[in-house]
Amino acid sequence: MNFCSNCGSNTIGLIVPQGDNRERYVCGNCGIIHYQNPNIVAGCLPVWEDKVLLCRRAIEPRLGFWNVPSGYLENGESVEDGAKREVWEEAAAKVELDYLITLYNLPKINQIYLQFVGELVGGAFGVGEESSECALFTEKAIPWEEMAFTSSTFTLRRYFENRRLGKKILHRGAYPDL
Amino acid sequence: MNFCSNCGSNTIGLIVPQGDNRERYVCGNCGIIHYQNPNIVAGCLPVWEDKVLLCRRAIEPRLGFWNVPSGYLENGESVEDGAKREVWEEAAAKVELDYLITLYNLPKINQIYLQFVGELVGGAFGVGEESSECALFTEKAIPWEEMAFTSSTFTLRRYFENRRLGKKILHRGAYPDL
Numbered sequence: 090m091n092f093c094s095n096c097g098s099n100t101i102g103l104i105v106p107q108g109d110n111r112e113r114y115v116c117g118n119c120g121i122i123h124y125q126n127p128n129i130v131a132g133c134l135p136v137w138e139d140k141v142l143l144c145r146r147a148i149e150p151r152l153g154f155w156n157v158p159s160g161y162l163e164n165g166e167s168v169e170d171g172a173k174r175e176v177w178e179e180a181a182a183k184v185e186l187d188y189l190i191t192l193y194n195l196p197k198i199n200q201i202y203l204q205f206v207g208e209l210v211g212g213a214f215g216v217g218e219e220s221s222e223c224a225l226f227t228e229k230a231i232p233w234e235e236m237a238f239t240s241s242t243f244t245l246r247r248y249f250e251n252r253r254l255g256k257k258i259l260h261r262g263a264y265p266d267l
Numbered sequence: 268m269n270f271c272s273n274c275g276s277n278t279i280g281l282i283v284p285q286g287d288n289r290e291r292y293v294c295g296n297c298g299i300i301h302y303q304n305p306n307i308v309a310g311c312l313p314v315w316e317d318k319v320l321l322c323r324r325a326i327e328p329r330l331g332f333w334n335v336p337s338g339y340l341e342n343g344e345s346v347e348d349g350a351k352r353e354v355w356e357e358a359a360a361k362v363e364l365d366y367l368i369t370l371y372n373l374p375k376i377n378q379i380y381l382q383f384v385g386e387l388v389g390g391a392f393g394v395g396e397e398s399s400e401c402a403l404f405t406e407k408a409i410p411w412e413e414m415a416f417t418s419s420t421f422t423l424r425r426y427f428e429n430r431r432l433g434k435k436i437l438h439r440g441a442y443p444d445l
Contacts, residue, residue: 164303
């Protein structure tokens with residue numbers, strides 16, 4: 090942050106505002122405080138019979154690696170709507186959300202993952218613009234060594250655990266561990 | 268947003284960037300895209316024996332109304348740490364987190380609430396800087412007509428439902444309804 094987005098001044102300082110307890114970007118001219126907060130990454134693991142749908146990333150970061158359809162939640166969206174939109178954008182597929190399986194923290198990069206399990210409607214999917222390939226995998230066939238993010242692996246492992254138990258448990262995790 | 272925080276130009280336009288599907292603030296000079304995304308409000312309902320701890324707000328909005336200790340998640344924080352910090356800041360109390368009870372969407376104001384149930388350590392609490400009063404309430408004694416936010420009411424109702432059932436169910440909601 091080099092300039093104030095409110096008044097255009099270049100007198101931005103990193104200071105602790107009165108009544109606050111941490112450093113913020115504050116404009117030395119107009120006094121506005123520019124708060125910065127973590128982003129939500131919303132996603133859904135689409136399930137069809139004994140398989141799950143994964144997408145191979147056509148974009149950086151981690152181009153070429155497999156992922157659970159997920160992406161930044163947008164203003165004006167619920168987490169549920171964001172998760173469904175991401176499945177549509179990445180896999181041209183529709184899901185009926187079932188339950189929230191994952192709250193996964195990445196505090197070093199200010200990301201909080203919220204991922205659902207959902208039913209892949211009609212078992213139908215395509216390949217979204219951000220993917221080079223989408224495919225259904227049984228647990229045994231999952232390319233564990235080619236997963237894009239630790240969050241993807243976390244959600245996949247917990248999903249199969251839940252399925253074996255016949256439960257719909259929310260799992261919480263973090264990288265690095267809390 | 269009147270000026271670009273990167274280069275200081277005042278040529279900010281609301282346009283759909285190439286490869287995107289929604290309007291963003293884009294700088295006409297340096298080309299940087301200024302994304303805006305929802306904020307997480309992290310919180311925890313502290314429980315002690317058959318009572319829950321609420322805080323009366325000493326700050327706007329909803330000054331004077333009662334709330335489940337909650338506030339904006341900060342960069343570098345996990346949702347768990349944010350929830351515990353809010354309890355400390357608002358009620359000078361420590362909690363042992365038990366389970367995530369609430370995912371509550373407020374898409375019109377770009378807020379996503381994530382609230383836990385936790386045990387109030389030792390039953391001890393004070394009054395934080397952002398509160399004028401903190402108090403333990405049985406279900407019957409809760410001032411339902413004086414709650415600060417729909418999220419507070421949602422979490423409280425669901426907590427007592429869960430307790431009657433002996434379950435730790437995550438509840439999802441929204442205002443307005445999805």
